[in-house]
Amino acid sequence: MTERRHGQLDFLGGASVPYSKGLMARVLAAVGVQEDQAYELARRIEFDLAARRATAVDLDRMRELAIDLLGEGAGSRAVRRLQRYRDLQELDLPVILLVGGGTGTGKSTVATEVAYRLGITRVTSTDFVRQTMRAFFAKEFMPSIHYSSFEAALGLSKAEEEESGDVALLGFLDQTRNVLVGVEAALQRALDEGWSMVLEGVHLVPGMFETNLDRALVVQCVLAIHDEEIHRTHFWSRDLSSDGGRPVDRYMAALPEIRMIQDYIVERARRCDVPVIENESRDGGIGAVMELVLERAERIARVSR
Incomplete structure (x- = not known):
């Protein structure tokens, strides 16, 4: 794939690229979550992954954590925007x-x-x-x-x-x-x-x-x-x-x-x-x-x- 965008690491984590709290916080801020809340949610995801001995978070689990921190409306919107952001990263288009x-x-x-x-x-x-x-x-x-x-x-x-x-x-x-x-x-x-x-x-x-x-x-x-x-x-x-x-x-x-x-x-x-x-x-x-x-x-x- 020709170079198109920077920052295309999977912010949800994975086998080859483990979850990064810093990357997740940055992406959350990019889609409109306030910086302090973005960092706190990224930190909670990190703790949740450690407790489950997992390297990646799925969007359903992330929605639960986001709603718990941000509330039903804001949490759901944040994860919806995150999905859109991921769609953007995965497109083979500039x-x-x-x-x-x-x-x-x-x-x-x-x-x-x-x-x-x-x-x-x-x-x-x-x-x-x-x-x-x-x-x-x-x-x-x-x-x-x-x-x-x-x-x-x-x-x-x-x-x-x-x-x-x-x-x-x-x-x-x-x-x-x-x-x-x-x-x-x-x-x-x-x-x-x-x-x-x-x-x-x-x-x-x-x-x-x-x-x-x-x-x-x-x-x-x-x-x-x-x-x-x-x-x-x-x-x-x-x-x-x-x-x-x-x-x-x-x-x-x-x-x-x-x-x-x-x-x-x-x-x-x-x-x-x-x-x-x-x-x-x-x-x-x-x-x-x-x-x-x-x-x-x-x-x-x-x-x-």
Whole structure:
């Protein structure tokens, strides 16, 4: 099997790979169990295996232990997600996760954390693709890629500016069409090599590029923040975390354009039946994206059985 995901050891244990409390705790945390509860459940499983002189735990026994610790609802949900996680590991397919959304909606944070939980080491952004393309295409030849997505109208020609529609949106779409050429090349490389990859970025506009890839488990979603005040706070957080490298004043001045582009992406997502995830809280957004991936894995595994 071509390398696709890291962390593919059987967390339930077995004859060749004995049960690991640390691995189990990590997987439980990955599927949404609080870290302290994940560790405690992993510890109880270890004690249970020692008492029975076993090297592996089955899901039925684990469900009993999980319900005893977490309660009926939470325990059953945790084991159900664990089964989905195992389905994902056993699929002979690379995972391609595409996280779109407007500027400042938390795409990179969510993408990085979900990649970590899934054991995917290849994480990149459409902005990285854009920056790479800038090195090869001069501003005179492809002007739109030399500006931020919400400022791409500065790269439009006079004739393009006179087209019907908002110039900020026209500039963004022109930039998106250019960047998606590089995105599609990156996706093709991942498919050719059998790599799993998480790709995030504002340019992943639903319906503007091909996502029906028959050699991969593809999950696409869009993050959004509909509350303008909460959206504003994300830019303040970015300013602080980057030590001023992403100055908040620049984003505040462009907030009308940023939110207009977000509205366009969300509307496209709904037309294309792509899930839109409200990302007002970090944990909520991460959990929702994880659930999408695990549900998709479960559906494919069910068909394959």
